[in-house]
Amino acid sequence: MKVVKFGGSSVASATQYKKVASIIAADPERKAVIVSAPGKRHAEDTKTTDLLIRLADSVGERDFNEEAFQGVLARYRDIVEELELDSSLMTEVEGHLHEVISMYRQSKDRLLDGLKASGEDLNAKVMTAYLQSLGRKATYISPKKAGMIVTDEPGNAQILPEAYPEIAKLRDIEGILVIPGFFGYSYEGNIVTFPRGGSDITGSIIAAGLDATEYENFTDVDSIYCVSPKMVDKPRELKELTYREMRELAYSGFSVFHDEALQPVVHKKIPVCVKNTNRPEARGTRIVASRELDGRPVIGIASDEGFCSINMTKYLMNRELGFGRKLLAILEDEGVSYEHTPSGIDNMSVIVRSHQLYNGQEARVLNRIREELQVDELYVERDLAMIMVVGEGMNQTIGIASKATQALAQAGANIKMINQGSSEVSMMFGVNVEDVERAVQSLYHIYFPAEVGQEA
Numbered sequence: 001m002k003v004v005k006f007g008g009s010s011v012a013s014a015t016q017y018k019k020v021a022s023i024i025a026a027d028p029e030r031k032a033v034i035v036s037a038p039g040k041r042h043a044e045d046t047k048t049t050d051l052l053i054r055l056a057d058s059v060g061e062r063d064f065n066e067e068a069f070q071g072v073l074a075r076y077r078d079i080v081e082e083l084e085l086d087s088s089l090m091t092e093v094e095g096h097l098h099e100v101i102s103m104y105r106q107s108k109d110r111l112l113d114g115l116k117a118s119g120e121d122l123n124a125k126v127m128t129a130y131l132q133s134l135g136r137k138a139t140y141i142s143p144k145k146a147g148m149i150v151t152d153e154p155g156n157a158q159i160l161p162e163a164y165p166e167i168a169k170l171r172d173i174e175g176i177l178v179i180p181g182f183f184g185y186s187y188e189g190n191i192v193t194f195p196r197g198g199s200d201i202t203g204s205i206i207a208a209g210l211d212a213t214e215y216e217n218f219t220d221v222d223s224i225y226c227v228s229p230k231m232v233d234k235p236r237e238l239k240e241l242t243y244r245e246m247r248e249l250a251y252s253g254f255s256v257f258h259d260e261a262l263q264p265v266v267h268k269k270i271p272v273c274v275k276n277t278n279r280p281e282a283r284g285t286r287i288v289a290s291r292e293l294d295g296r297p298v299i300g301i302a303s304d305e306g307f308c309s310i311n312m313t314k315y316l317m318n319r320e321l322g323f324g325r326k327l328l329a330i331l332e333d334e335g336v337s338y339e340h341t342p343s344g345i346d347n348m349s350v351i352v353r354s355h356q357l358y359n360g361q362e363a364r365v366l367n368r369i370r371e372e373l374q375v376d377e378l379y380v381e382r383d384l385a386m387i388m389v390v391g392e393g394m395n396q397t398i399g400i401a402s403k404a405t406q407a408l409a410q411a412g413a414n415i416k417m418i419n420q421g422s423s424e425v426s427m428m429f430g431v432n433v434e435d436v437e438r439a440v441q442s443l444y445h446i447y448f449p450a451e452v453g454q455e456a
């Protein structure tokens with residue numbers, strides 16, 4: 001049995017719906033279908049989730065922005081009308097949005113989550129109606145009925161372990177199950193969404209809960225590429241990569257698969273196959289527990305922006321017992337999660353995502369470090385990008401780092417930081433944002449010489 005997830009662009013219009021229906025029909029193993037909210041139909045379009053966020057922002061004590069409300073309705077109306085589905089569906093869509101608004105009006109966070117979740121919830125209902133109109137046995141399953149029990153943190157849900165036995169019970173339901181992605185229910189009874197792009201996470205959880213043989217993730221690219229096609233023309237396509245490799249690449253900018261979506265399937269070693277809704281015959285990329293190393297130590301290069309580094313020096317830091325612990329405790333207290341902590345004898349840096357140091361947060365963190373740790377020097381460096389060179393074969397190959405530094409030197413990129421974890425599945429380089437594209441292109445040329453456009 002397979003779990004199939006369709007991303008926003010795959011369910012953005014009636015035309016896309018038809019492709020989805022034939023993909024489901026092409027393989028009887030495709031049992032559970034997870035849908036995103038309707039995404040972009042073209043480059044300038046707005047995702048339904050963003051329209052819903054706009055609507056949530058407009059909700060006041062008694063009213064809301066009618067234009068924002070109509071904007072959301074129009075997305076579903078287009079699909080319902082073009083597929084000639086029962087018009088009562090639109091009454092349901094409208095009623096649902098009104099109900100969420102009146103239920104959560106008093107709490108901004110809950111309202112936002114409630115409306116965001118409506119995007120996938122309504123799409124799952126419309127998709128179910130469409131499959132039924134084609135004569136398929138399809139059932140809409142709400143995340144509540146599916147047993148998607150999550151933590152109660154708005155916009156940042158995490159699945160709870162007790163959800164899995166509940167999900168397993170869905171196996172007994174006959175026909176195709178259509179489940180909205182992106183959210184679950186907390187014990188407090190609230191709708192809680194996963195982070196943005198979280199329908200991937202739902203798909204993975206359902207795949208693990210149902211013990212699926214495969215989790216197919218349909219999107220709008222033929223495969224995962226070894227580097228962003230925005231930076232390199234026709235980069236190498238990847239046929240297969242491991243969970244660890246995918247995790248590293250997704251963490252650092254490969255947005256094709258959510259970086260939190262692997263955990264549920266890793267445990268059960270369920271393969272993930274990323275495929276293209278617009279070209280389902282293309283082979284796609286398989287993400288698996290282990291793969292044959294084919295003599296290529298590096299499989300991909302990813303980069304992500306929006307980091308900053310809190311740098312400090314203190315004479316004899318290496319002798320001071322508990323310095324690192326106290327530093328990290330300050331960050332914990334202030335609710336700042338860190339990404340990396342490169343250090344020297346008398347210096348230490350903490351790399352964090354810049355958005356975490358909002359408003360007064362930065363001044364508070366710096367003041368506490370200065371006062372409680374009595375550092376000699378303290379400053380924040382902004383506009384940093386992280387480049388990740390990833391590959392399972394790296395730990396058996398000598399000279400990977402030297403090639404990288406050579407490539408970065410050729411690109412004229414100043415290396416601010418180097419970090420290699422003990423697993424040696426990745427090597428990370430911190431550079432200035434303005435250097436990142438040149439740096440990635442140069443790394444691509446050194447690790448993938450003369451292979452442009454070929455498949456792995």
Ligand code: ASP
Nearest residue numbers: 036037049196197198199
């Ligand atoms: N619709 C949500 C978003 O745009 C979740 C998803 O598509 O995975 O983030």
